[in-house]
Amino acid sequence: MTLSADKIATYLKNAEKPRTRDPLVIAPTPDLNKLSGSGAASIDLRLGTWFARLQQARTSHIRVGEGIAQPQITKMSYVPFGREYYLHPGTFVLGITLEWIRLPVNLTASVIGKSSWGRRGLIIATATGVHPGFVGCLALELTNVGEIPIEIKPGMKICQIFIDEVTMTGSESVDRSQFVGSRKPMLGDVKLDDVAQKLAMRASGFLS
Amino acid sequence: MLLLDAAISRVESVLGTIRYLQGSEFPYSDSKGALDKIEMLFKDKLNRLEALPPGADPDYVKLQCATSLNACFGYLPLLGFILRSTNVRNAFELFGPLLDISGAALEPGVEKSQRKTQLLLSSEWNYSPITYHEIPELPRFVLIGFPASESSNPLLVPLSGHELGHSMWATKKMEVQFRPTIQRAIIDYINKHWQDYQSLFPNIDDASKLTTDLFARETWLRALNWAIQQAKESFCDFIGIRIYGPSFLKAFAYLFAPNVHSPRSESYPQSMKRVRNLIKAARAYGFDVPAAYEGMFRPRPEPQLAPADGYRLRMADEVLDNVIDGLIAIADDLISKTNIQRPDPLEAKRILKHLGLMVPAQHCRSLSNILNAAWMAYEDKNLWKSIMEEPGRQKERILKDLILKNIEIFEVEQILEGHQ
Secondary structure, three states, X not given: OEOOHHHHHHHHHHHOOOOOOOOOEEEOOOOHHHHHOOOOOOEEEEEOOEEEEEOHHHOOOOOOOOOOOHXXXXXXXXXXXXXXXXXXXXXXXXXXXXXXXXXXXXXXXXXXXXXXXXXXXXXXXXXXXXXOOOEEEEEEEEEEOOOOOEEEOOOOEEEEEEEEEOOOOOOOOOOHHHOEXXXXXXXXXXXXXXXXXXXXXXXXXXXX | OOHHHHHHHHHHHHHHHHHHHHOOOOOOHHHHHHHHHHHHHHHHHHHHHHOOOOOOOHHHHHHHHHHHHHHHHHHHHHHHHHHHOOOOOOOHHHHHHHHHHHHHHHOOOOOHHHOOOEEEEEEEOOOOOEOOOOOOOOOOEEEEEEEHHHOOOHHHHHHHHHHHHHHHHHHOOHHHHHHHHHHHHHHHHHHHOHHHHXXXXXXXXXXXXXXXXXXXXXXXHHHHHHHHHHHHHHHHHHHHHHHHOHHHHHHHHHHHOOOOOOOOOOOOOOHHHHHHHHHHHHHHOOOOOOOOOXXXXXXXXXXXOOHHHHHHHHHHHHHHHHHHHHHHXXXXXXXXXXXXXXXXXXXXXXXXXXXXXXXXXXXXXXXXXXXXXXXXXXXXXXXXXXXXXXXXHHHHHHHHHHHHHHHHHHHHHHHHHHOO
């Protein structure tokens, strides 16, 4: 069930209580009074200061399963508050939320672009699911699909997250090592799992 | 090859390099501003060289060429430092809070928006934080450089307090204040060890002329300069401790313990004495000293010096002891007169609770409290064991990111408060 903004605000307020062991945290915390009265079912997140773009001139293509280190195929940029980043038509850049987020084991979230940006050609995110137990900043895949360059600024509202409760069985525990984010946008690994590896070998004739 | 042609060519090459660097992606305008100032300097050098008439006095031409050559030698490493200030390896989140502390320390009582202090935050290819002190073209700049391999490690930020100390030493004219005391101590030392002195300098036979006779002055001037340098480095350490508390001691040990094999520099106190002085200052300021701190270090060998220089160094080392208490007190006094918050162990513990949940703390009162909490988290072997199966493998990366995010949130809150 998707949490109302009211309910999100209650979760965030509870996080400040000393005995809360597995809190929902969004830092910097938005204005909880405004959030409570908003009537919305989501919470806006802001654009952070780090960006990563793929180095087209140095990368022929990206192959699944190749362990290419991120610094070899991406160029990182830092844009301080008060400065801007220009996203030209057709370009793709990884951004990051300003907020550091911590989801407890009983909550999951979805990241959705803001329609006001979408109508101007800025698509915010495609990989939108955030698992219970996630900790860190959320990477944003920013693409300008419009025809006019778009100026974006760290600190501006860039996306929203909807938070849902997970149906609990009572024995939930999360090993956060799988779901720890970072303060900078990271590519992450794209590896072939066991099944995909076996299928790939079959196609190459190694398996009969 | 004509001397003047080569000099002009060298200066033009530096100007070309500056223009190239001006195209870099500067996250903060201070670096670009520094570059523009250095460009002005070299343009002036070029104009002077080009204005020399064909029949100019050869000695005057040589002087101008030498001056421009000095500038090339002096400023090229600085240009590299400025270039490295654009490297995304750096933790740019530190810029705002460090500029704030620098401005508060150097311009106490001046509104934040009115301060003129600027900051170059960069990295160094020397394994020690380094600054280029007292650069005439950049009088209001504080330069802070972390070792390149550690430039995104927020745990080392407290060491920037030492670098800030250098700027404070210059702007507060501390040398003028301490030089007479140190000189008196030098003369007292010579009088106390007159036989040793005479065996090394038999031509000086009148102790009453130690300060007036030029030849006599020459015998101890180097010792005076070493003692002043040691006093300056000690003062810088004390500024770092006073601003950052125990986290300074921990960062210092992280970077330098147990000490390298090479001989100590004459410009720094003896390695173990320096550590003991750090402990003394921390206790004087009421901060906890990490357990078995002194035991983490071992002495660096003494440099191989000629007998006279050996005597001078022993003199400088002993004379330093006479001013340590005064330096500790004045560092305390200078920081107390600023709005830099004193490290607060209770606030650090509050922040640590948040870090233990793997989230940044909000509404922090100072950068130092965040860093003291960060060090406690770093040292906690059980940190995150209840929420991660093997935190050890990822702990450092996550913690560094978390601390830098905490510092960024601290800055965001400060910006928003400033607009209320």
